[in-house]
Amino acid sequence: MPELRKDPILGRWIIIARERSKRPTDFVVETPASKGGFCPLCPGNEKTTPDEVLVYGRQSGMERNSSGWKLRVVPNKYPALVIEGEIDKQGEGLYDRMNGIGAHEVVIESPNHEDRFTFLPHDQMILTFRAFRDRIRDLSRDDRFSYVMVFKNYGKAAGASLEHSHSQLVALPILPRMLVTELEGSLSYYKYKDRCIFCDIIRQEIQQDIRLVCENDKFVTLAPFAPRTPFEMWIMPRRHHSSYINQDDASLSALTEIFSESLRRLDACIPGVPYNFVLHTQPLRSQPLDHFHWHFEIVPKLTSIAGFEWGTGFYINPMPPEDTCRYLREIEL
Amino acid sequence: MEDKKKILLVDDEDGIQLLYREEFEDEGYLVDSAINGEEALKIFKDNPPDLVILDINMPGMNGIEVLRQMKEMNAELPIILSSAYQEYKEDFGTWASEEYIVKSANMDELKAAVHKYLD
Numbered sequence: 001m002p003e004l005r006k007d008p009i010l011g012r013w014i015i016i017a018r019e020r021s022k023r024p025t026d027f028v029v030e031t032p033a034s035k036g037g038f039c040p041l042c043p044g045n046e047k048t049t050p051d052e053v054l055v056y057g058r059q060s061g062m063e064r065n066s067s068g069w070k071l072r073v074v075p076n077k078y079p080a081l082v083i084e085g086e087i088d089k090q091g092e093g094l095y096d097r098m099n100g101i102g103a104h105e106v107v108i109e110s111p112n113h114e115d116r117f118t119f120l121p122h123d124q125m126i127l128t129f130r131a132f133r134d135r136i137r138d139l140s141r142d143d144r145f146s147y148v149m150v151f152k153n154y155g156k157a158a159g160a161s162l163e164h165s166h167s168q169l170v171a172l173p174i175l176p177r178m179l180v181t182e183l184e185g186s187l188s189y190y191k192y193k194d195r196c197i198f199c200d201i202i203r204q205e206i207q208q209d210i211r212l213v214c215e216n217d218k219f220v221t222l223a224p225f226a227p228r229t230p231f232e233m234w235i236m237p238r239r240h241h242s243s244y245i246n247q248d249d250a251s252l253s254a255l256t257e258i259f260s261e262s263l264r265r266l267d268a269c270i271p272g273v274p275y276n277f278v279l280h281t282q283p284l285r286s287q288p289l290d291h292f293h294w295h296f297e298i299v300p301k302l303t304s305i306a307g308f309e310w311g312t313g314f315y316i317n318p319m320p321p322e323d324t325c326r327y328l329r330e331i332e333l
Numbered sequence: 334m335e336d337k338k339k340i341l342l343v344d345d346e347d348g349i350q351l352l353y354r355e356e357f358e359d360e361g362y363l364v365d366s367a368i369n370g371e372e373a374l375k376i377f378k379d380n381p382p383d384l385v386i387l388d389i390n391m392p393g394m395n396g397i398e399v400l401r402q403m404k405e406m407n408a409e410l411p412i413i414l415s416s417a418y419q420e421y422k423e424d425f426g427t428w429a430s431e432e433y434i435v436k437s438a439n440m441d442e443l444k445a446a447v448h449k450y451l452d
Contacts, residue, residue: 037401037402038400038401038402038403038404038408038429039429040425040426041428045429049428077427078422078427078433166425
């Protein structure tokens with residue numbers, strides 16, 4: 001029989017459709033052939049991107065926007081939101097509007113066109129997590145922004161339009177609705193129990209050990225109790241922190257280690273699987289929050305969102321997380 | 334006699350072809366045209382233009398793929414993407430172009446971009 005499960009933070013219901021139960025090999029993932037041709041993110045083509053806002057690995061004395069880098073962050077060449085101007089909030093009767101102020105940046109995670117994020121060596125992958133931290137810190141100095149959304153689309157089905165490995169940051173003048181719901185849900189739990197719900201989830205999952213994918217001394221990877229899609233994973237720090245940007249290098253190293261392991265386990269289960277990951281962290285203007293816990297959510301693109309999902313907000317997931325966790329843990333890396 | 338600069342116009346819509354050709358020929362440019370990506374790439378190789386105005390949403394090969402192949406042949410040649418749709422801006426493949434202009438009845442923005450690269 002299908003089972004309804006409720007996400008304890010968001011209150012979102014999902015349907016585990018067990019009669020559609022699948023194994024990892026049942027998911028067919030198309031891996032399109034490399035297109036080749038000109039790539040604006042490759043070394044040598046730096047002039048086709050806007051002026052870089054962050055670079056790692058280029059020797060001092062080298063010209064800006066030249067090759068010889070290990071990671072670059074550049075603004076979006078054709079942005080939907082613009083960096084110049086004031087927000088200018090206005091009301092129009094019951095409607096609100098404001099200017100489309102924001103920053104949209106692209107993190108070019110490796111100079112090598114063929115590199116895939118999942119398989120980046122530790123020394124290269126850690127640069128991406130460091131860049132997220134350093135760019136959020138920098139963007140937080142602009143008081144027009146309330147939040148920096150960090151995400152990656154991996155694979156065409158997950159929305160990636162370029163083969164060259166990259167992720168994105170979008171600084172917004174407003175808080176995304178999903179984050180607000182998460183903040184409200186976790187605050188509600190905190191008021192009731194005087195504990196962080198994320199800390200409680202980590203504690204219970206370690207104890208139950210049926211949805212714990214992998215762990216190290218600083219982080220855990222969980223298959224959440226009510227996942228939207230098969231093989232959804234959350235990567236969470238063991239110690240309570242509401243903000244991503246306070247991490248030191250040891251924490252970034254441990255994060256890289258568990259991120260890499262989680263993605264390689266996922267890829268071993270379903271080779272080439274497209275996915276999105278999103279960072280959830282506290283708002284820029286917030287003091288440290290006792291009720292919120294920063295984390296990453298990795299959501300493989302294995303199911304489609306159709307009328308039922310749009311209409312109800314329920315996701316239909318054909319694989320329970322206890323099964324996906326077992327498959328992920330059985331992988332020998 | 335002064336050599337006229339040549340524009341390659343790639344768009345599958347007849348109306349756009351007619352309008353742009355008339356406007357840019359009036360401004361003193363030569364205009365070659367192609368109605369799809371394959372034809373555009375052939376002209377690009379056989380009879381290289383000085384600038385390309387390239388639509389994105391075309392049957393067969395889309396404009397971003399055409400752009401990628403043209404830039405592989407000549408990274409320096411200016412290419413202006415001209416699309417009716419804003420949402421292609423979310424495709425970072427557009428970055429290989431010099432300009433991205435949303436089609437409009439007012440051609441001032443497109444003309445200014447052409448002048449910027451050809452005059």
